[in-house]
Amino acid sequence: EVQLVESGGGLVKPGGSLRLSCAASSFIFSDAWMNWVRQAPGKGLEWVGRIKSKSDGGTTDYAAPVKGRFTISRDDSKNTLYLQMNSLKTEDTALYYCTRIVSGAFDIWGQGTMVTVSS
Amino acid sequence: DIQMTQSPSTLSASVGDRVTITCRASQSISTWLAWYQQKPGKAPKLLIYKASSLESGVPSRFSGSGSGTEFTLTISSLQPDDFATYYCQQYNSYSLLTFGGGTKVEIK
Numbered sequence: 601e602v603q604l605v606e607s608g609g610g611l612v613k614p615g616g617s618l619r620l621s622c623a624a625s626s627f628i629f630s631d632a633w634m635n636w637v638r639q640a641p642g643k644g645l646e647w648v649g650r651i652k653s654k655s656d657g658g659t660t661d662y663a664a665p666v667k668g669r670f671t672i673s674r675d676d677s678k679n680t681l682y683l684q685m686n687s688l689k690t691e692d693t694a695l696y697y698c699t700r701i702v703s704g705a706f707d708i709w710g711q712g713t714m715v716t717v718s719s
Numbered sequence: 720d721i722q723m724t725q726s727p728s729t730l731s732a733s734v735g736d737r738v739t740i741t742c743r744a745s746q747s748i749s750t751w752l753a754w755y756q757q758k759p760g761k762a763p764k765l766l767i768y769k770a771s772s773l774e775s776g777v778p779s780r781f782s783g784s785g786s787g788t789e790f791t792l793t794i795s796s797l798q799p800d801d802f803a804t805y806y807c808q809q810y811n812s813y814s815l816l817t818f819g820g821g822t823k824v825e826i827k
Contacts, residue, residue: 701810705774
């Protein structure tokens, strides 16, 4: 079964850091362009950022609210995607989803991992 | 950035109704638009990609249309399983992707 499983969420103080992981299975992870999408409690979906496959350059892009604070990386040998989040703000509180993008649409989603930023 | 505006934000309908949700882009995105369904406590599910292509396994009562700046998602005959929130998403600009604000389809 094609699957994405996020982990690493939790409670962190403003200004703190957290690293999320996303384990992929049953598809060729190394060929995939992977993304993080978040959803604040009771709110809509917000794209966080994307990393291309290494064969397509492995470059990253980020949404304006997280640029310079968040870093997306991947370990194709472990079929794992990461999101390093630094200088966290209360407005970063959200459920963070790992997703695969194909032809510009997010076709596979994980179940999400919750990040709460609070003092 | 390309802004996506969905309407209505909430829609009340009955089982069997034909339902239409609109998404407008702040600039032309050709047909680079996707639609998702999200139920409470669940991850979003891809319904439509490239404005009108039905994702595998999605019932044929769902359809999408449009190009440029105006798009619609239509549910031809609303079923009990369809009460959910729907989001559009543009990917014309691969650097920055954006979602619409969502449309909640409620039971009338």
